[in-house]
Amino acid sequence: MLAAASLPSVISIAVVVIATAIVGALGMRVSRTTSDFLVASRSVRPGLNAFAICGEYLSAGTFLGLAGLVMVFGIDMLWYPIGYTAGYVALLLFVAAPLRRFGAYTVAEFAQGRLADPSLRRLAALFTMVIGWLYLLPQMKGAGITLASVTGVPYWVGVVVVGVVVTANVAIGGMRGITYLQAFQYVVKALALSSATIILLSIASGRPASTGIGANPTFSEPRTITFSQPVDLIVSSPTAVRVTGTIDARTYDSSTVLEQGRRTIGAGTTISWERGSPVPEIDRGSATRGDNWERPFRSTGPNRSHPLYLSLSIIIGTVLGTMGLPHILVRFHTNPDGRATRRTILVVLVLLAVYYIWPIILGVIGRRFASDLLITGGTDAVVILLPGRLIGGLGGELLTGVLAAGAFAAFLSTSSGLLISVAGAIGHDLTSRGGVVGGVRRFRQGALIGGTVAVLIGLPSQRFAINVLVGWTFTIAASTFCPLLVLGIWWPKLSARGAAAAMIVGGGTASVAVLITMGGWPGALLDQPAAWTVPLAFAAAIAVSLRTPATVPPRVGSLLARMHTPETAR
Amino acid sequence: MNDKSKARVTVTHPRTLAPQREGTVRPALDLDESSPVNDLALRSLMQAQLRLSLLHALALAGLLLGAVVIAGSLDSLANRRLIGVPLVWIMLGGGLFVPLFLIARSYVTRVEALERRTQALLRGM
Numbered sequence: 001m002l003a004a005a006s007l008p009s010v011i012s013i014a015v016v017v018i019a020t021a022i023v024g025a026l027g028m029r030v031s032r033t034t035s036d037f038l039v040a041s042r043s044v045r046p047g048l049n050a051f052a053i054c055g056e057y058l059s060a061g062t063f064l065g066l067a068g069l070v071m072v073f074g075i076d077m078l079w080y081p082i083g084y085t086a087g088y089v090a091l092l093l094f095v096a097a098p099l100r101r102f103g104a105y106t107v108a109e110f111a112q113g114r115l116a117d118p119s120l121r122r123l124a125a126l127f128t129m130v131i132g133w134l135y136l137l138p139q140m141k142g143a144g145i146t147l148a149s150v151t152g153v154p155y156w157v158g159v160v161v162v163g164v165v166v167t168a169n170v171a172i173g174g175m176r177g178i179t180y181l182q183a184f185q186y187v188v189k190a191l192a193l194s195s196a197t198i199i200l201l202s203i204a205s206g207r208p209a210s211t212g213i214g215a216n217p218t219f220s221e222p223r224t225i226t227f228s229q230p231v232d233l234i235v236s237s238p239t240a241v242r243v244t245g246t247i248d249a250r251t252y253d254s255s256t257v258l259e260q261g262r263r264t265i266g267a268g269t270t271i272s273w274e275r276g277s278p279v280p281e282i283d284r285g286s287a288t289r290g291d292n293w294e295r296p297f298r299s300t301g302p303n304r305s306h307p308l309y310l311s312l313s314i315i316i317g318t319v320l321g322t323m324g325l326p327h328i329l330v331r332f333h334t335n336p337d338g339r340a341t342r343r344t345i346l347v348v349l350v351l352l353a354v355y356y357i358w359p360i361i362l363g364v365i366g367r368r369f370a371s372d373l374l375i376t377g378g379t380d381a382v383v384i385l386l387p388g389r390l391i392g393g394l395g396g397e398l399l400t401g402v403l404a405a406g407a408f409a410a411f412l413s414t415s416s417g418l419l420i421s422v423a424g425a426i427g428h429d430l431t432s433r434g435g436v437v438g439g440v441r442r443f444r445q446g447a448l449i450g451g452t453v454a455v456l457i458g459l460p461s462q463r464f465a466i467n468v469l470v471g472w473t474f475t476i477a478a479s480t481f482c483p484l485l486v487l488g489i490w491w492p493k494l495s496a497r498g499a500a501a502a503m504i505v506g507g508g509t510a511s512v513a514v515l516i517t518m519g520g521w522p523g524a525l526l527d528q529p530a531a532w533t534v535p536l537a538f539a540a541a542i543a544v545s546l547r548t549p550a551t552v553p554p555r556v557g558s559l560l561a562r563m564h565t566p567e568t569a570r
Numbered sequence: 571m572n573d574k575s576k577a578r579v580t581v582t583h584p585r586t587l588a589p590q591r592e593g594t595v596r597p598a599l600d601l602d603e604s605s606p607v608n609d610l611a612l613r614s615l616m617q618a619q620l621r622l623s624l625l626h627a628l629a630l631a632g633l634l635l636g637a638v639v640i641a642g643s644l645d646s647l648a649n650r651r652l653i654g655v656p657l658v659w660i661m662l663g664g665g666l667f668v669p670l671f672l673i674a675r676s677y678v679t680r681v682e683a684l685e686r687r688t689q690a691l692l693r694g695m
Contacts, residue, residue, distance in 0.1 A: 075641075078662035082634070085667060089630050089674045093623040097681075295648045296641040296658055308642060315634055342678045349674055353667035360663050490620060557612070564616050566685045 008401035009150035023181045044334040050347030055182030059414035060142030065466035068379035070363025074293035079314040081356035087322020092345040097338035098489045098563035108429035116553035117496035125429030128326045132422035138469035140458025143411045166415040167451025171444045185413035192406025193358035217371035224272040233280040245269025279371040317530035321474025324481030327417035422450035472514040479506030479533040498545030506537025626677040
């Protein structure tokens with residue numbers, strides 16, 4: 001069902017999708033060689049590359065997910081954007097320029113070239129695929145819920161649209177086409193978010209303020225919610241409501257008062273709130289209610305007894321995870337030399353800083369003006385829903401359209417970058433058997449396989465929160481590629497066996513941690529196991545390397561020299 | 571022009587299993603094949619680079635840890651407000667990005683100076 005009211009959103013999404021397809025098709029005219037496809041023939045200038053990196057990096061996780069997280073959990077979630085940015089400083093200090101100077105196309109190629117072992121290339125390619133597909137899930141989910149929110153079409157439509165456009169684009173244009181595309185999409189995202197936030201903020205600040213910037217939210221208009229599943233609500237003060245259904249095992253069909261404390265709402269129950277009533281929250285076992293939302297390290301509860309640890313582990317997970325994202329690392333190879341990669345990162349830091357402020361503000365506004373999402377749990381869609389809540393009529397629709405367009409730019413650009421990495425891993429690294437490998441045809445086949453798998457696993461992923469999915473990706477990236485790269489670049493004694501041990505131990509423990517959370521261990525939703533899996537991976541690499549000096553590659557000094565001397569000195 | 575001349579041709583070298591080496595010029599610094607002097611130059615360059623990186627990593631860790639400690643311990647940051655926004659939100663929501671950038675820029679300036687000095691040294695040899 002396509003509501004007529006959603007026309008501006010449909011048009012703006014269509015414009016972004018079509019523009020993406022056109023830029024991608026133009027990329028075909030300039031992409032001819034494998035080098036074009038994988039690294040744009042290493043000719044991208046720092047400024048352009050920085051825009052492209054940010055276009056690629058700022059995904060559904062920050063466009064939609066960050067606002068939703070801030071809305072629910074408050075200030076402690078600000079460590080995410082800080083960690084996402086600090087990760088680039090760490091990347092600059094330890095990885096970027098040496099990796100570029102080494103001259104490998106992909107992380108998998110680095111593994112093989114640095115440690116002289118073809119099986120390492122396949123292992124690294126395997127994790128490139130795991131990280132790529134896992135990171136594609138939140139993009140697919142974002143596309144699904146965005147299209148569903150603005151048009152009412154089923155969830156799967158958005159997933160398929162993004163999957164098809166991205167696969168076609170990557171298969172046709174490769175990296176050279178995508179550099180311009182992603183730079184363009186950073187601009188779309190940043191303009192959409194900033195303009196919408198400024199408009200929404202000016203409207204929101206004219207509305208009657210509750211206490212604080214977002215503590216103790218109240219309903220900004222009368223609202224009726226039907227609970228399809230049983231849920232525990234925490235009611236902050238006695239609230240007059242109208243209920244049809246069961247509360248605390250008692251059946252109602254009348255006006256009543258929700259008493260303070262925990263209330264169990266039965267499945268199929270409908271509750272109507274008056275304007276100005278305090279908004280109850282889903283019991284998440286965390287005290288993000290009231291003033292605690294606004295203050296650091298207060299999101300405590302039964303499963304959250306160490307909020308300080310939570311914040312520190314968020315920082316560790318995001319910083320180290322950023323160092324191991326294959327689709328970002330490959331972008332540094334598109335710069336002409338190591339010096340240019342460093343310049344690129346400086347620009348990236350500025351572009352990230354001017355971007356992250358907007359989703360944070362939208363999350364705060366969302367807590368006040370779309371607070372019913374705290375009950376229904378659909379906070380990932382808050383950015384898309386806010387204009388409709390604050391501005392009625394055509395103005396709201398237009399602004400929704402702008403935000404939906406920006407969101408689609410985010411899904412498309414991140415997905416494209418990820419699919420390039422996955423396609424490269426399938427088409428080149430995984431299937432290499434010696435001699436001449438790959439070629440454009442293999443890359444395209446890899447893109448087709450990668451895109452199909454991404455859509456297939458994206459369809460059943462609606463139930464996972466976007467930022468939880470992103471968190472898992474960063475955990476696995478941090479536990480596998482971060483130790484491989486840091487030790488490979490700085491430690492001459494790293495052996496092939498040691499590198500394999502790091503990826504297997506780190507990737508293994510991180511994957512188990514992810515699978516346990518996926519199974520639904522409730523208290524671990526926001527946990528970042530990277531805080532212990534990464535040290536474990538480093539320890540494994542060092543211990544095994546020291547025991548297997550025979551698998552340290554020959555001529556390691558020459559390899560290190562290549563990474564650490566400026567190109568002009570060669 | 572006939573059809574054949576219009577066809578696009580790949581003119582680059584085919585990809586091989588080994589990572590691509592750029593150019594045929596050997597690195598000026600090469601531990602395995604060059605003189606003890608070069609050996610020493612590379613070691614000292616790598617050590618100096620690592621020292622710079624670790625120093626800035628220390629600053630980065632200090633900044634992040636410091637922010638965690640300050641956010642957690644200074645109640646006045648949460649109580650005092652600037653245009654309605656608690657100071658701690660301003661610090662974490664935007665304020666940290668400035669020192670992050672400064673750390674990065676300081677590293678880039680220093681490491682580039684270091685590499686220029688090394689290059690000058692090599693040319694002098």
